[in-house]
Amino acid sequence: MTLRTLTTDDLPAFAELLASAFLSDPTDGLKHREELVFEPDRSHGVFDGDELIGTGELLTRKITVPGAGQTPFGAVTSVGVAPGHRRRGALTRVMRAQLHGLHEDGGEPIAALWASESVIYPRFGYGLAAQFYRAKVQAKAAYRPGVELEAERVREVPREQAIPLIKAIYEKEAPLRVGALDRPASAWEFILDDPEYRRHGATALKFAILPDGYAIYRVRSDWHEEGPRGTLNLLELVATTPEAYATLYRFLLDYDLIATIEAFAALDEPLIHLLADPRKISRSAGDSLWVRLVDVDRALKTRRYSAAVELVFGVEDAFCPWNAGNWRLVTDADGNAAVTRVEDAPDLELDVIDLGAIFLGGTRPSTLAAAGRIRQRTAGAVSRATAAFATDREPSCLESF
């Protein structure tokens, strides 16, 4: 097996491999989708002779980190190995090329991904950093008294009219929400790409707009003798004020002929606190972002911290050995951090997986200590780390890339 970065000539084989890895037939539609975000020089291919049998891509994106806005990260995607070539180390080669390459080139200090299967990435140092809910809300669910709504009506507007409006709102909100990603034009095209095969019996994407918020969704009809039981699939709802948030959800809840709203939601989605009966919403949690610190020192310095601390972390990192050893994190009252390699004894011992998991503030050091993953060597160190890494809200990334 050999490994090299790809070129635009590799796109057809790349798209075909990914279609097969993700259980689809190769089609022009899938190839078009891959092409929208294809960064060939940041994509690695593993070849058996001339045949592309494994791949993985790094997208050039930014993620909002605690207290410091958007910072570049390597968005890992397009990971697939051809059936018949699996469990022979092809993915391991791609992962090594990505992470060692970022380290050697001084590239993004953080990598992150959505995993198809949760067992795949911890061995490469990725920790479970953010979760999300698949929420089902009963249509027509009432709000509690006193919820303030916008005076302005929600308008459902055609796609071309909606796109510039939603882009402007998203650009305001994303830098404020830890875990949210920036959206270059290519990412918007990918997200709003709306071919028939992606609709699964539902309509094309619909867009509801307010000056301070928007919702993107599809609706699917379902007729029964007892009455209509349609579904509204909410892809994204972004609002920059509480009134716009409540008004957009009210609009979706009151959509006629719909029985259920199915939504991707943040772990701390405010909706439940608007409902008169919180049990009108049912939720099941899943993992969203897995985060990998490429270089512990560079990565920890990109974010701000919520408490002034001085802590030595004893870090294990089998896959990226330059991170192994003891690191002192010193944060000041403004939340800025200095990170230096030291010989002092650690206050906390952990794997780089766990540093990735706590990085966005979604997984608490105290939770990992309770799970036996972070080992406390100095009294109070877990509490201090938990206070320092804490964030106002749950990190939320509802964009699967």
Ligand SMILES: CC(C)(COP(=O)(O)OP(=O)(O)OC[C@H]1O[C@@H](n2cnc3c(N)ncnc32)[C@H](O)[C@@H]1OP(=O)(O)O)[C@@H](O)C(=O)NCCC(=O)NCCS
């Ligand atoms: C996931 C996938 C890319 C793994 O590729 P691969 O080349 O078989 O992986 P490797 O041979 O490098 O495996 C490295 C290790 O991870 C383990 N591993 C890899 N994929 C695994 C999986 N899906 N489940 C359990 N273990 C897995 C291997 O057993 C191996 O363990 P070992 O080092 O103890 O022997 C491949 O199975 C695939 O294409 N799956 C379908 C598409 C997909 O899910 N892609 C990931 C998208 S996020």
